[in-house]
Amino acid sequence: MSSVATAPADSLTTARQALKRFYGYDNFRPMQGDIIQSILGGHDTIVLMPTGGGKSVCFQIPAVVSQGVCVVVSPLIALMKDQVEALKANGIPAAYLNSSVTQTESQDVGRAALSGHLKLLYVSPEKLVGEGFLQFLKRVNISLFAIDEAHCISSWGHDFRPEYTQLGTLRQHFPSTPIIALTATADRLTQRDIRTQLNLHDPRVFLSSFDRPNINLLVRPGQDRLNGILDFIGRRPTEAGIIYCLSRKTCETVAQKLQQKGIKAGHYHAGMTPNQRGSVQEKFLQDDLQVIVATIAFGMGIDKSNVRWVIHYNLPKNIEGYYQEIGRAGRDGAPATALLFYSFADVMQMREMVTKDVPPRQAQLNQAKLERMQQFAEAASCRRRILLHYFSEDLGHDCGNCDICRNPPTTFDGILLAQKALSASVRTQQRVSINLLIDILRGMRNQAVLSHGYDQIKTYGAGQDLPYLDWYSYVHQMLNDGLFYIAYEEGYSLKITERGQQVLKGQLPVMLKKFQPTEKAEKQTRATKKAAAEAAAATGSPEARLFERLRQLRKTIADEQGMPPYVVFSDATLQEMAREQPTSRVAMLAVSGVGMKKFETYGEAFIKAIIQHGPPRPVPALDDTPAVPPFTDDEPLGPPAPRATAPKAPASERDVNGTEETTFQLHRQGLSPEQIAEQRGLTVSTIKSHLERGYAKGLDLRLQDFLSDSDLAEIAAARAQLGGAPGLRDLFDHLREKYDYFQLRLAGVKAQRQGR
Structure with a gap:
């Protein structure tokens, strides 16, 4: 049997409560709330949202708050496994059925679905359309169907899969059950196919911005790629990344060269056995491998949130594929890099591949899309605008986070x-x-x-x-x-x-x-070296050291529990912990990404690690909630235990008021935080902490140096739109990363001082 999800009287409030309880976020990202209301209202829905934009939440939250089971169609076993693990870690009952599941396990999952003990059931398209399975589903109370990677249904799309075309029968068998189709890459024709082939009833279409402003877009000349890669990875010794290559042989060769340089790298391609591919993928997910060198066979649906970079050793065959592949970096919203090596020889090689042994119409289409990819690589204008124009979106301004913007041509x-x-x-x-x-x-x-x-x-x-x-x-x-x-x-x-x-x-x-490629490449090299030097200088900060300590703790916990580290907490969540240093239940639950289940499971261990690292840095809150001291009597963490004592700070740090006053004296003289940091021999983040704390205490700050009146008004309006007392990450996301956390904190203090 099936049922249409009936939206509660205040469905969005219920959904937001579930978001906080299970995921640890205070507010939805832009558009998520509207999508969830559409689903809860029983409407067919199409969602086009970039990788890392939060598509999964759009059907997982309706599944949690609705009666019945959400059936999710997913193309890859790895995707099902990762998402089900992540859901269980958040306290949400979920399961999957595919070729890796034994008959006994399949029977257990079936019983759980029939009894209503599951909220989400992931299946492959082949499994779903099997006659026996459709008859089984008619006995299940189904809340909705979610078709993930929906672009696979279209022959116009870059990743067409024939088995997806059979999904149109769902409407015939379940005429009143809402369907949500989700994809990160779909041009006009693919969007049309999704609507028609799934037989959707007057679907509501939500087209999110395809912009991923956290990804730094780079294109480099194709000469000496291997040394370029070694240099790139050498400046990122702890960051995980993916290198995409055109051929299996190149994958193996590049991986071998990296291993010879002491880099933990593995290769992945379709010529390996399933067990070999599974082993390499598992090591990458567990952070036991830093680098995967792969053909495009790797990565679709991989939910690893802490991939910090993607390199294309060869030119991709179209922009859709390129966009989807770079989207595997920075899924947590933290800064990431996409580097493409390009030469005209790549174009010639790829042109032969995309036109060989295919019908003339398809060959023409493939060649036209390859030309658009070539135009991107040879671009003389903002690369991000080119990507967004391809998906019919106008950014309205140059991005400032690509090589062309940093080194514009004449x-x-x-x-x-x-x-x-x-x-x-x-x-x-x-x-x-x-x-x-x-x-x-x-x-x-x-x-x-x-x-x-x-x-x-x-x-x-x-x-x-x-x-x-x-x-x-x-x-x-x-x-x-x-x-x-x-x-x-x-x-x-x-x-x-x-x-x-x-x-x-x-x-x-x-x-x-x-276009002046030689001059531009030289400028890029200088800019890259400067950025690397700045990054190296920042790694020694107390915040960076705490982040690394929390990262190691996450790895230890993940290994003990046999799950990927990012399932414990994302990099973005650890970075916020390192920045905010929460040492109480209230403070830890205020961190984006820390829900009730994860706090109960991991919270105490991370709080202890923060306390052992050193004294927490007091930071003014954005709301009127008073600061909570570590392990207060009204916020117990488990049974009583000897209270951890933070190590004494050196004399230079104990006189906090004195060092703040020194910073403010220099600030009054007109010096910037960077100039004060250089003069005092401290980090810029420390100087900004002084300014934040002093301003919160009532010291006179030249706020206009950091925020204009219009900036303050925009932040205040965003807080009002989000409602309640939004967290920093929610404001940061809502404002599309326009303001940094320092500016948001100052705006919060300003609002408090004005009694708002």
Whole structure:
């Protein structure tokens, strides 16, 4: 049997309570609340949200607060296993059924589903559409179906899987049960296929921003890749990462070279046995391997949140695949890096691969998408804007977190060139491809131009003063800047966007760039070395040392319990612990990612590690809750035990008021935190702590140095929107990382002093 989830009177409040209890977060990320309300209201729903954006919560929370079982369709065994482990660690009953489950285990899971003891049941698409299993599901009280990686249903998509096309039968067998389809990568045509092939009833579509601002986008020349990788990893000795290679042999060779340099690396590709692949993957998830060198066979659905970087040894075949693969880094929201090595030889090799032994239509599509990937690699403008334009999203400004933004090439006013190209497209009824458009602009007299009469239009030959390669570069920049999009289903013709129409009317400026790869690469090297030096200087801070201590504790606990370390706590949660140093139940539960179940399981161990590390740093709260001393009598942690005594701080740290006053004296002289830190021989974070604490005590702070009136108003509005007393991480996420934690704390103190 099946049932439509009926939304409670205040469904979002109930859902938010579940989020705090099971996941440890105070508020939903943008759009999650609306998606959950849609599901709880019984509506079919399509969710397009980037990897790491919180898609799983969108169906897991409705599953928790609804009667019955949520059936989740997932394409990979590894994904099911990881998500079920994570759910159980959060105190949510879940299970999976796939080829790795024994018959006895399968029977146990079936009984649990029938009896209502499960909240989520993960199955493969092949398992789901089997006639016997569908009949079994009709005996289960099903709250909803969640179709994960829904782009696999479309032949237009980058990862088409034929078995997904059978999922449309769900609507026939369960006509009133809501379905939620989720994906991180889907262009226009794939979105259309998801809607039609799943037979969704007037679905509500939620298109989240595809922006992952925490990922630093880099492209480097393809020469000497191996030494480049060794240098890159050498500056990140404790960070986990993935290297994607085109061939199995390259995977093995690169992994071997890394091992010879003492790096814990393993390789992964489809030529290995299932046991071999499973063993390597397990070691990576357990943090026993730092690096996985893999073909694209690795990673789909891998839920490891503390992958800090992804390297592409070769050019990916399309932007969808590239976007999904880099999305495996920084899933916890902390800074991450995506490095792509590029050479034109990669394009030639990949072009042969994507057009070989496939139907002509598919070969054309594959080649067109490869060209878009090539344009990204050769870009002379903000790379993040190019990615987002591909998914029909306009960032509105350059990102500042890619190599092009940090080292911009020479630009010039390109409005006349853009208007010539846009006008030529209009006069051909937007029916021509890129190459034909360029031929028209250059006044070429070939058959494609003459047979359609394009030599008669007003803009014929309007760009004959420029060579083909120049126009090729400029039109692709216009495409990357969102003035055009390619209609693959209409012969790859260029279509003008709303932004393009504004440019054509002279309402928007256009800046075009000259690409200077050699100079840019040299600048990138200098910038990278500077960033590495700054990172190395920061690793010695007390906060960094505490983070490393907590990371080691997490690893020990995970090994004892046989689970991946990130399932215990994410890197982002450990970083917040290291920053806030919670030493009580109330303070620990205020950390984003610490729910009730995890606090009961791990809280005491992490609190003890924080206390043993040194005295906690008092930080003004964003709300009016008074600070709670460590292990207060009204917040016991288990049976009474000898209270841990924090080691005495050195004399230079014991006189806290004195050192704060010294910092404020320098602040009054107009020095920045960085200048004060350099003059006093302290870290910038310590100086900012002095400023925070002194301001909270009533010392006079030049707040305008750090926050304008409009900044304060924006933060106050965000707090009001979130409601209650939002945590720092919730504000940080809600404001899209526009303000750092230091600024958010200062704004909180300002609000308290004004009685708000």
